[in-house]
Amino acid sequence: MASGDTFSPRERDELDRAVRVAxxxxxxxxxxYVGEPDGDFRSYAEHLHAALPNAARSVxxxxxxxxxxxxxxxxxxxxxxxxxxxxxxxxxGMQSAFAGGDLVGGLVTGIQQLGEHARQPPTVHTDEP
Amino acid sequence: xxxxxxxxxxxxxxxxxxxxxxVLGAATGLAxxxxxxxxxxxxxxxxxxxxxxxxxxVLGIYAGIPLAMxxxxxxxxxxxxxxxxxxxxxxxxWQAESEWFGARPASDSTxxxxxxxxxxxxxxxxxxxxxxxxxxxW
Numbered sequence: 001m002a003s004g005d006t007f008s009p010r011e012r013d014e015l016d017r018a019v020r021v022a023x024x025x026x027x028x029x030x031x032x033y034v035g036e037p038d039g040d041f042r043s044y045a046e047h048l049h050a051a052l053p054n055a056a057r058s059v060x061x062x063x064x065x066x067x068x069x070x071x072x073x074x075x076x077x078x079x080x081x082x083x084x085x086x087x088x089x090x091x092x093g094m095q096s097a098f099a100g101g102d103l104v105g106g107l108v109t110g111i112q113q114l115g116e117h118a119r120q121p122p123t124v125h126t127d128e129p
Numbered sequence: 130x131x132x133x134x135x136x137x138x139x140x141x142x143x144x145x146x147x148x149x150x151x152v153l154g155a156a157t158g159l160a161x162x163x164x165x166x167x168x169x170x171x172x173x174x175x176x177x178x179x180x181x182x183x184x185x186x187v188l189g190i191y192a193g194i195p196l197a198m199x200x201x202x203x204x205x206x207x208x209x210x211x212x213x214x215x216x217x218x219x220x221x222x223w224q225a226e227s228e229w230f231g232a233r234p235a236s237d238s239t240x241x242x243x244x245x246x247x248x249x250x251x252x253x254x255x256x257x258x259x260x261x262x263x264x265x266x267w
Contacts, residue, residue: 006228007228012230015230016230016231018230019230019231020231023231029231029232030231030232031229031230031231031232031233032229032230032231033227033228033229033230034227034228034230035226035227035228036227041264042264045262045264046260048234049260050260051234051235052232052233052234052235053232053234053235054232056259058232059262060262067266068266068267069264069265069266070264070265070266070267071262071263071264072262072263072264073260073261073262074260074261074262075259075260076259076260078261079259079260079261079262082261083261084261084262084263087261087262087263088263088265090263091263091264091265092265094265094267095265095266095267096267098267099267
């Protein structure tokens with residue numbers, strides 16, 4: 001993997017942890033992509049999401065720092081627990097963090113919030129009458 | 130009438146307070162002077178005389194140590210931000226390859242041209258109705 005000098009090891013670690021924790025929290029598979037799109041950013045993000053393993057249960061957060069764009073793409077099953085309105089709410093928070101110059105902090109907070117929104121309380125006593 | 134007597138009374142009280150303060154101050158001053166004169170006495174001759182500290186040592190203690198502490202604290206304050214570097218800022222300054230965190234596409238590429246073509250090959254329709262989400266700019 002050609003690692004650029006854009007993220008420090010610590011920031012990388014924070015992002016990895018955020019993705020992992022959000023996944024454990026919600027049972028979905030989270031991914032974050034930071035880079036430039038090839039064409040329209042939304043369709044590019046959807047392409048990337050579709051190429052993910054287990055795309056139906058995946059949530060992709062894609063950020064284009066140069067073009068100042070961000071997208072959240074949810075798969076078919078992920079969308080059931082993570083509505084588009086939830087995603088829009090998270091987008092708002094990330095936008096303000098990015099506008100303040102905090103790329104990593106905005107990403108980490110956004111991924112955490114997505115994980116929390118997608119969290120489903122465990123269903124108990126379903127096997128009892 | 131009442132006010133006049135009250136004023137007189139107050140004046141008397143103030144006068145008494147001033148007198149008391151003067152007496153106390155004088156006593157304290159006397160005591161201090163006595164103590165100072167006692168402290169001013171020379172060291173007894175029976176004590177062994179020490180040579181005055183060398184100038185180097187004096188400078189080392191009174192200038193060297195504070196300067197060293199100054200330098201150390203400055204270093205401690207600035208080291209974290211020096212290590213962290215300028216960090217990544219959104220907008221304009223993105224120079225590097227694209228990065229993935231978490232699960233990445235099965236083509237196992239870091240993005241860029243190859244991953245794009247791979248992703249496009251795997252999905253012919255530009256928009257998938259089963260996908261949801263949101264987007265925005267800043």
